[in-house]
Amino acid sequence: MSKRKVKETHMPVGECISQYGYIFQVQMILRERFCHQRLPEKPVGMESQHKHLLELLRRTAVHGESNSVLIVGPRGSGKTMLLNCVLRELLEVKDVNKNVLPVHLNGLLQTDDRIALKEITRQLNLENVVGDKVFGSFAENLAFLLEALKKGDRSSSRPVLFILDEFDLFAHHKNQTLLYNLLDVSQSAQAPVAVIGLTCRLDVLELLEKRVKSRFSHRQIHLLSSLSFIQYLDNVRSQLSLPQDFPDTNFYDEWNDGIKTLCEDQSVVDVLQRHYNSSKDFRSLHLLLMLALSRVSASKPAIKPTDLLEASRVCMVDSKANILHGLSILELCLIIAMKHLNDIYEGEPFNFQMVHNEFKKFLQRKSHSIHNFDKPVVIKAFEHLQQLELIKSMDSSTAKIQKEYQLMKLLLDHSQIMEALQKYPQCPTDVKQWAMSAFG
């Protein structure tokens, strides 16, 4: 921020300042979109699911009908977004607004029933909550909550919406006590509740115990996007376009035209096709667009195809190849020696001594540029590779065996090694040749 402000003062004329202001606004709007801080107007491509869920929750809120439902879909398919859209819409209804009590739980945060119960009690603000603390033991809390829910009835008490994110993790709690009780309440004449589970596991019902399963209503809303590439492209365009209410119409037209031409560029379409082939979810798309967006500045007020290509390159890059670029020549030689051992012994594990022998053979026979290293130095390099998790020990009991004889496996593919060698700066030719030769 401060840097930008300094820049701003250096801008000579007012036009640049206004230009900068618009760019700043564009960044604001699009970043909010890509970082999931603002819900979209309408969830795309899930109209029927949206209607189903909204109807269901509306019935709980208005009629006091208890329900349970699971929203299932792969990661990044918009489960939470859908639910939040529905909740936002639900809370806009006048009658509902003050009448529902949403309780948000997450399987990653509430790792057991004790914590989950405290959190539920806290969010419901029952009478055993003082300030932000929940009093009483686990057993007392459970009894208290159940008693509270039992006292309520369909027509007079406020409906409670239990939203269980990462629902599958709740199924791993001891005896599934929490799920049993929530689902039991939803199937008996007590306070009206809606239990909404979000999960990415398709086999989530198999995790439930039979009596818990019997109490679940078996409503599942699947979010499986059958988005075609044309729709995907449309979506990219709408995601990058500015909203109607942008203050300056000139800039608005300019930007949106720029985006339109960008999406028709062949290289951009190729990049997006590649991404679409890899995954259809919007979260990875947003990551790509975010990288492209961050290259936009006042001096370069549009997204160019090269930005997108560069962003795609960053997204697609192989992480291990990057590590290999940072290795020393000695470490690289050890990796090559391991590759040869893998070729010779068909993927059997190796130990340090074998690698060292292979390396020594290379030094004696082919090497011109590399000199002999002391054994401790080589061991150090070997250990460094282990720390980088490029190689992995196969023995479970490491303490028993001497370091040199521990069995190891290489966690690299041949293609990764060869690629890294090609790109390695100033790699000696004899090392390259050694790597490419069939047998060490």
Next chain:
Amino acid sequence: MVRYFTRLRMRRIYKWGGRPYIFDRKLKSYGFEYLNMSVEGQEAVTTVTPGQYILIEGNDDEYPFVAKLLKFFGDESHKQKKALVQWFLRLSEVPQNKKLLLGRSPHPQEIFYYLGRACDNEINAESILDTPFPEPGTKDTLYVKLSWDTKAFNVLDPVLMQDTPASTPPKPALPLFPPCASPTATPVSRGPVRRALPTPDPTVMRRAGSVSDTRATMSAGKRSTLEAESIHSASKLSASKILSAKRRGSAADTPGVRKKLQLSIGASECLYLRMKELRNSVCFPCFLIQVTPSTPRHATPSIPSRTVPARQPGNILEEARARLHVSSVPESLPCREQEFQDIYNFVESKVMDGTGGCMYISGVPGTGKTATIHEVIRCLQHASDMDEIPTFRFIEINGMKMTDPHQAYVQILQKLTDQKVTADHAAALLEKRFSNPAPKKETTVLLVDELDLLWTRKQNVMYNLFDWPTRRHARLVVLTIANTMDLPERIMINRVASRLGLTRMSFQPYSFKQLQQIITSRLNKVKAFEEDALQLVSRKVAALSGDARRCLDICRRATEICEHSTSHPSSAGLVRMNHVMEALDEMFSSSYITAIRCASLQEQLFLRAVIAEFRRLGLEEATFQQVFVQHRALSRVEGLQPISVSEGLAVCQRLGACRLLLLEASRLDMLQRVRLNVSQDDVLYALKAVRD
């Protein structure tokens, strides 16, 4: 503050006095004139004689049982000492639902002459307390005015209170009426106008109000007692409590010690409260005056009530949906008549006889086990309200609704007496309650749902639950429910299984006809479904599980689909076959195939690579590295740009998260093993359809 139960138990010595006379020749029992009681190591001897009023040890130190002694007897060996008594009840011992019959708030020291027969009037003489009976005129005097025959309060016939010509005149006679009451009131109140009687004499009421502000609230029972105790810990101990403390602590001859101890507890409690206040004032400085931290112990569990009342169902489909909800209580339970009758007979006979017993009920989920028992209890309650059978108490616990098997004791005790204690202590109290004879004992019907969750390594919870009904004075009927038929054989050790007995019942899954009947009876002439549609649902569910819940849920979903299928909700007609089919499809079809079809191209390619690698290896398992080689070859065939290893791993992880693949821990990186969670045929079928 929880009571201390680590008090020194004093040994009291009971000795017969006077000359024994033959009481019953056949039983060889002897009557005795009086009983001498003394505390071990003490000189003082208390003598009680028939005709005297006595206090008898009960569950509650504060309120010992009150009775009039009629006769002493024992056997030849003098080992057993028995006594015949006439019971008097305190109001807290009257069943909760009958308390209102009194029609006025009772005097805190008021007791009732017991006319019922349900209660054993033969007691163990060693349970008589040696505390002196409250003298008339002191503030502990007990008053009797009405009698209680388990159904209504009646005016006490003064003849009953006349002392039998006993050998010695009873020392502390029980005053028939409060001393201040005018004797002329007697004939008036003896009249047949039972309802008119409860005009309490003003003196009694005045006294009740003025005894002291703490005592006035005590009549309500246990809860308020605890409250009063915790606030005014030591200084306002009731007299009988001090006495009983004295009795137990007098061996050391330091009756004051206990009092002092309690005082110091009171002081430390004050300090604690002060500290709490201080802490609060630090945390919320702006609320300094308002925040009086409400001790959550007395919090009432409740969900806030809504501002706008819930809307009632508007059209036929909504009406049907409300009726089909599992939670709605039907007018009758069809298809379980036989089971209902069996359980009804079992419980009824036990309640009538005042005996105890166990019953084990099994059946897969959703076959109406709990519902049937609730229905039985409802009918029995009705019968007892109509005075056809004696009153009984119904208590329900559920193994799933507690955090630990031992919590069962706590919950049972809390439901029985409204006491909150720890598990061990609750077990001890229940043990005492079910093994000792006591007056006013009504039968307890205990429903234990999800019995298998009460399993512990030593099985002591189950053992106790099944052992108590076999006690002579327990009057406990235990109904247990679990899912598996062979639970007693499978998880119970012999001594538990034996006590559970052989009264078993198993609920069969519903047949399609029964399911159909259930839906029809629930709908009860609301015409919302086509006949065929109902039959389809019931046949499908009967074939799968016979779970009535499932059946109702499907019907409910079908009404929703029907409602959505038409543009106008009010114009929606009957639920037809196609709606039901859609609902069934939604609930029962596997989503794996759709998931594979909707997966991205690389994910589909990876699945194909997995299958190709499995075929090559002839195994159902491969490492990621091996699969990735196949994947690269396949993408070359398909003319796709090969992806990097990182991307490939990401694809693999995505499939693993949906559980299309089963993966090892991801720290193994390229060496993690991959398995399919779907059959190969399903994958190939799904992928083939995509390509066509």
